[in-house]
Each structure stands twice: as structure tokens, then as C-alpha cells.
Amino acid sequence: MSAPLLIVGSYVSPYVRKVLVCLESKGLAYEIDPIVPFFGDDDFARLSPLRQVPVLVDGDLVLNDSTVICQYLEERYPTPALYPTDLGQRAQARWLEEFADTRMGQVIIWQLFNQLVIRRAVWGKEPDQALLARTYEQDLPAIFDYLEGQLPESGWLFGAPSMAEISLACFIRNAQFARYQLDAARWPRLAGSMARTLELPAFARLAAFELICTHTPIAQQREALRQAGAPISSRSFGRAEPVPGVMGRD
Ligand SMILES: N[C@@H](CCC(=O)N[C@@H](CS)C(=O)NCC(=O)O)C(=O)O
Secondary structure, three states, rough: OOOOEEEEEOOOOOHHHHHHHHHHHHHEEEEEEEEOOOOOHHHHHHHOOOOOEHHHHOEEEEEEEEEHHHHHHHHHHOOOOOOOHHHHHHHHHHHHHHHHHHHHHHHHHHHHHHHHHHHHHHHHOOOOOHHHHHHHHHHHHHHHHHHHHOOOOOOOOOOOOOOOOOOHHHHHHHHOOOOOOOOOOOOOOHHHHHHHHHOOHHHHHHHHHHHHHHHHOOHHHHHHHHHHOOEEEEOOOOOOOOOOOOOOOO
């Protein structure tokens, strides 16, 4: 029997979530080594040259980057399809995925979630209040204004849930962890689309494990997740103390 797919990375990371939702949607078995970024050991650095999560290990194959991993899973396990078949729509879905990973990643992860949650927990640093103010007043509204113009009033962008909505919702989930609630009166299409997406069974199945991570000290998360029934791998690439990443972020 071949080894199950292994995902390295915490349930709290939106990039890891993207891959987990993809696996859950396709009904694929997997194990997870839920390490928090910056807590990877030397073997992790060999698997992930940017010292970032997620990493997918499929036998001898090691893949980095959530988009690369999701496209691999889509090509290897095509049903149910998570990218539209029409070429134009497929490219559009990829753009929204890219927009989520790049711009929402910058603003929601690094300027909001990292400032309010990770930075304090990992490095003991206080948030940058000027950056937070700019994030709430300018950067988040600009992102949401753009997405409001892209999304349908009801239903799915491409007729069925796709990686476009899944990618966007992965970041909205982290905004929720940072106690940011989308204003549904100001961005009704976005709020409706994200609520529908976050209610998908694949997202719902991860919610209990995400909650454990956001409420448990980092050192105890692995055991707490195992006790809650998460498919925790026997081998971990984690280490006890954080080390700065190679991307110069903290
Ligand atoms: N483009 C990558 C981005 C992954 C990423 O930024 N992961 C974060 C976790 S949310 C990370 O590992 N950060 C550590 C660092 O950048 O040093 C992807 O799509 O997988």
C-alpha cells in the first residue's frame, strides 16, 4: 500500500487550508504535520527552500506552493473538478486565486492576522498600530471593492464551487480569526459568496481543528489535534523554538 499524501503546515495558514479544502473536496485521504511557520526543523528546510508551508509529500514527490499543489491534485484527481473547463473561465479562476494568494496574503495575513495573532504568539512583538490603521481604512476596503465587482449576486462564479471562491474564502477565514467581520451591507456579493463557500462541507470539516489551533499554545497543538481526531502524521518536521524565515518576515 502506498503512503498517504502528507501535508506539512498548520490548519491556521490560508495556504495550507487551500490545499486541505482541495483534498477534502476530492475525498482524498491524507495525513498532516501541522507545524506553525517558523517552527520547521532542518529537514523541513530541505523540503521547503523558502521555509514556507504548505508542502505536499506524495511518495518521492515533494511539492511546494499551494497553487502548484492544488493544480497537481486537480490533474491527478480530476473529479470533482475545482477549476472550470472553459479556458477563459479557467484563466479567470487562476487570476482570482493569484489575487487571493498575493494581495489578500499581503494584507490579511501579514498586515492583519500576523500583526494581531502570530507576531505576538511567536515573537512576543506588539502590533504596528499605524499599519493596522492603514489596513482597516484603505487596504481591506480596496480589496473588497474589487472583489464585489467580480462576484455574482447569487450562486457560483462558474456554476459550481471553484478554486477561485475557495482561495478567496481561505483568506476571509483568517480575517475572521483576527476578529474582522465583512460588512455585508457594503459588500453584499462578496459576503454572500464567502458565506456560501465557508459553508461547504470541506471547509466545515476543518473548522473544529482550526479552532483548536487558535485556542491552544503552539507547543500543545499537535497533541490536542491528535486527540480531536485530526489525521496527524507520525513524523514531524517541527522544532521547539522558532527560527526566522528566509523571506524576511516576522
Ligand atoms: N506562495 C506560497 C505562500 C505560502 C506562505 O506564505 N506560507 C506562510 C504561512 S501562511 C509561511 O510559511 N510563512 C513563513 C515565511 O514566509 O517565512 C503558497 O501559495 O503556498
